Amino acid sequence: MKGYRNYIILIVLLFGALVMLEYFRPKPVDWSHTYTRKEKMPFGTYALYDLLPSLFPKKEVQEVREPIYNLLQDSTLSGNYVFIHNYFEADSVDTNALLDFVSRGNQVFIAAENISRFLTDTLKFDTHHLDNNTPDSTALYFTSQQKHLVYTYPKNQEAVYLEADHKAGHVALGRNKAGYLNFMKVPFGKGWFYINSAPLAFTNYQLLTQDQSDYAATALSHLPVAPVYWDEYQKQGRMESQSKFRVLMEHEPLTWAYYIALASMVLFLLFKSKRTQRIIPVAEPPRNTTLDFVKTIGSLYFNNGDHKNIAEKKIAYFLEHLRLQYHLSTNTLDEELKDRIVNKSGANEALVANIFNLISSIRESNSITAQTLMMLNNYLEEFNAQTSIRPKANA
Numbered sequence: 001m002k003g004y005r006n007y008i009i010l011i012v013l014l015f016g017a018l019v020m021l022e023y024f025r026p027k028p029v030d031w032s033h034t035y036t037r038k039e040k041m042p043f044g045t046y047a048l049y050d051l052l053p054s055l056f057p058k059k060e061v062q063e064v065r066e067p068i069y070n071l072l073q074d075s076t077l078s079g080n081y082v083f084i085h086n087y088f089e090a091d092s093v094d095t096n097a098l099l100d101f102v103s104r105g106n107q108v109f110i111a112a113e114n115i116s117r118f119l120t121d122t123l124k125f126d127t128h129h130l131d132n133n134t135p136d137s138t139a140l141y142f143t144s145q146q147k148h149l150v151y152t153y154p155k156n157q158e159a160v161y162l163e164a165d166h167k168a169g170h171v172a173l174g175r176n177k178a179g180y181l182n183f184m185k186v187p188f189g190k191g192w193f194y195i196n197s198a199p200l201a202f203t204n205y206q207l208l209t210q211d212q213s214d215y216a217a218t219a220l221s222h223l224p225v226a227p228v229y230w231d232e233y234q235k236q237g238r239m240e241s242q243s244k245f246r247v248l249m250e251h252e253p254l255t256w257a258y259y260i261a262l263a264s265m266v267l268f269l270l271f272k273s274k275r276t277q278r279i280i281p282v283a284e285p286p287r288n289t290t291l292d293f294v295k296t297i298g299s300l301y302f303n304n305g306d307h308k309n310i311a312e313k314k315i316a317y318f319l320e321h322l323r324l325q326y327h328l329s330t331n332t333l334d335e336e337l338k339d340r341i342v343n344k345s346g347a348n349e350a351l352v353a354n355i356f357n358l359i360s361s362i363r364e365s366n367s368i369t370a371q372t373l374m375m376l377n378n379y380l381e382e383f384n385a386q387t388s389i390r391p392k393a394n395a
Contacts, residue, residue, distance in 0.1 A: 079227035103189025
């Protein structure tokens with residue numbers, strides 16, 4: 001037992017060491033392109049969202065977690081609507097609401113590599129991916145700056161450029177060193193659309209790791225100082241429920257703890273219910289009570305002293321046995337019947353004669369003694385013993 005205890009302690013220590021190692025192990029960097037404002041991973045926008053109050057002083061910065069149409073139903077709404085994501089999605093209803101919002105003198109800033117066809121067709125421009133991935137394609141500058149400062153966003157990323165119809169009044173604001181347009185503004189009504197094809201330039205990696213926050217700040221400085229509506233709906237969907245489960249799902253360790261606790265509870269209920277299940281009773285096969293019934297009736301007759309009645313029933317059962325087993329007529333107990341019984345059953349001739357004589361004596365008597373009944377029983381048992389082990393004679 002002591003040896004087993006040492007093994008158990010060793011296993012517990014090893015398991016604890018494994019848990020601690022997993023807990024303190026550095027987590028791998030998540031390079032997912034989320035663009036969400038709460039994410040501090042390289043391609044989140046936590047740093048930029050934190051920078052907005054200084055870019056738009058004394059103006060409200062509001063996170064939007066609903067579709068474009070829902071927000072812009074309020075026609076009195078004014079300011080800058082900012083979208084930064086890999087893909088800008090808007091159906092015809094959302095696009096019309098956005099066009100109406102800009103036409104009233106507001107601004108929409110979109111930084112995306114792919115833009116909804118409803119908007120590109122209306123504003124007469126398109127996005128294209130560069131086939132080659134040269135340093136020039138990821139080196140960006142603003143055309144409005146007299147001395148072109150070059151900003152580089154993460155290498156090994158596929159560059160996207162804008163192709164615009166110059167007759168539609170588009171104004172170039174930025175290009176890459178290869179000469180392709182990547183930032184422009186498009187007039188619509190009293191307002192402007194600002195289109196940028198390099199959303200990675202607005203991420204945490206660009207602002208913090210590359211220390212190039214000036215690019216995002218310069219791009220957004222084209223917008224007037226007005227309230228900012230920061231879209232998170234296209235990246236996260238609607239606002240989550242404010243229940244406690246939302247907190248569990250936001251943090252990976254808490255999420256795993258919740259799932260493990262839930263699985264443990266299910267296993268406990270399964271095994272607990274199995275251990276406390278009601279015992280199924282053993283079903284005994286039905287008993288043949290015929291013999292018990294016969295013994296009871298026999299005891300009743302014997303105790304009442306009616307020995308002849310018992311003897312007559314034994315005689316009737318014996319004669320019935322002869323009829324069924326040997327197909328003999330037992331109406332008359334004569335010598336011919338005795339000989340046929342001896343031949344067919346193989347029983348001793350003297351025994352059969354004794355049985356016949358005793359049956360005749362009992363039938364002629366009004367009553368018999370217990371000794372006579374016992375004699376009849378012994379004769380019949382001896383007959384059954386002889387006929388059960390000796391072969392039957394042919395008819």
